Amino acid sequence: MSKIQLKYFDWYGRGGTIKLLFKLGNIDFEDVIVGFDTWNEKKESYGLPLDQLPVLVVDGITLCQTTAIERFAATKAGLLGKCALTDAKGDMLFETISDVRKKISVGLVGKLAAEFPTEPGTFYLKDNTQENKDRRAAAMRENYKKMMNEKCQAFDKILKMIQTNKDFCIGNELTFVDIQLVSLYIFSKDVNVGHDFEKVSPLTFKTAMNIINKNPKIKEFVDEFQASGKPCTGLGKLY
Known part of the structure; x- marks a missing residue:
C-alpha cells in the first residue's frame, strides 16, 4: 500500500477536490494542514518544488501542480483512464x-x-x-x-x-x-x-x-x- 501525504492549507481551495477524490477511492492519506499564519516563515521547511501548495508525496516522490495531483487521485479512484x-x-x-x-x-x-x-x-x-x-x-x-x-x-x-x-x-x-x-x-x-x-x-x-x-x-x-x-x-x- 502506498504511503500518501497531502500538504495544504485549512480551506477548500486547490486541495478540496483532491481530498474528495481520495474519499471516493477509499484511499488512505495523511492530511498535513499548513498554517497560513506561519506560511511565509515556514514554507521552506515543507519541501515545495515551486514554493506553492498543494503538494502530494507518494512513497517519497513529490508531486506538485494541482491538476497533476487531481488527475493522479482521479485515476487512483477509477474516475479517469477507462476510455x-x-x-x-x-x-x-x-x-x-x-x-x-x-x-x-x-x-x-x-x-x-x-x-x-x-x-x-x-x-x-x-x-x-x-x-x-x-x-x-x-x-x-x-x-x-x-x-x-x-x-x-x-x-x-x-x-x-x-x-x-x-x-x-x-x-x-x-x-x-x-x-x-x-x-x-x-x-x-x-x-x-x-x-x-x-x-x-x-x-x-x-x-x-x-x-x-x-x-x-x-x-x-x-x-x-x-x-x-x-x-x-x-x-x-x-x-
Missing part, C-alpha cells in the same frame, strides 16, 4: 472551467491593481495589513460575483455537447469532471467567491446537485465541509 474519448469529453468541460477561473483571477488583479498594488509576480499585497486585506476581500467579493455571472454560461454550452444522462456529465457513471462540478457548487456558496450558479448556469447547477445528492459519499463530504465554516480561499487571511 480516451470519455476523458477527452470531460477535459473539454474541465478546461472550460479552468479557463474561466484563470480569466477572472487575472481580471480581478488587473482591475484592482491601482487601489491594491501587489508584490511583483504574486497575489500578496504590498500593504499586507489585515485592514488592507479585508478591504481588498470586500472589493474582490463584489467584482468576482459579477465576473463569474458574466462568464460561466460557457459551462452549460459545453455540458450540452457531452451530456446524455442528467445525473452525470458524461455517460452513466461518475467521472473526474463530475467532481469539478461539486467544487463549482462549493465555491458558489462561499462568502468571498460565491456567485449565482443556479441562475447563470442552470444545467450545470442541476447536474451538480444530482451528483451531490445521489452519491452518499459526496453528499457527506459537502455537508461536512459546509458545516465546518471553513472558507474556500485564503482571501482576507493569507493574502
Whole structure:
C-alpha cells in the first residue's frame, strides 16, 4: 500500500477536490494542514518544488501542480483512464472551467491593481495589513460575483455537447469532471467567491446537485465541509 501525504492549507481551495477524490477511492492519506499564519516563515521547511501548495508525496516522490495531483487521485479512484474519448469529453468541460477561473483571477488583479498594488509576480499585497486585506476581500467579493455571472454560461454550452444522462456529465457513471462540478457548487456558496450558479448556469447547477445528492459519499463530504465554516480561499487571511 502506498504511503500518501497531502500538504495544504485549512480551506477548500486547490486541495478540496483532491481530498474528495481520495474519499471516493477509499484511499488512505495523511492530511498535513499548513498554517497560513506561519506560511511565509515556514514554507521552506515543507519541501515545495515551486514554493506553492498543494503538494502530494507518494512513497517519497513529490508531486506538485494541482491538476497533476487531481488527475493522479482521479485515476487512483477509477474516475479517469477507462476510455480516451470519455476523458477527452470531460477535459473539454474541465478546461472550460479552468479557463474561466484563470480569466477572472487575472481580471480581478488587473482591475484592482491601482487601489491594491501587489508584490511583483504574486497575489500578496504590498500593504499586507489585515485592514488592507479585508478591504481588498470586500472589493474582490463584489467584482468576482459579477465576473463569474458574466462568464460561466460557457459551462452549460459545453455540458450540452457531452451530456446524455442528467445525473452525470458524461455517460452513466461518475467521472473526474463530475467532481469539478461539486467544487463549482462549493465555491458558489462561499462568502468571498460565491456567485449565482443556479441562475447563470442552470444545467450545470442541476447536474451538480444530482451528483451531490445521489452519491452518499459526496453528499457527506459537502455537508461536512459546509458545516465546518471553513472558507474556500485564503482571501482576507493569507493574502
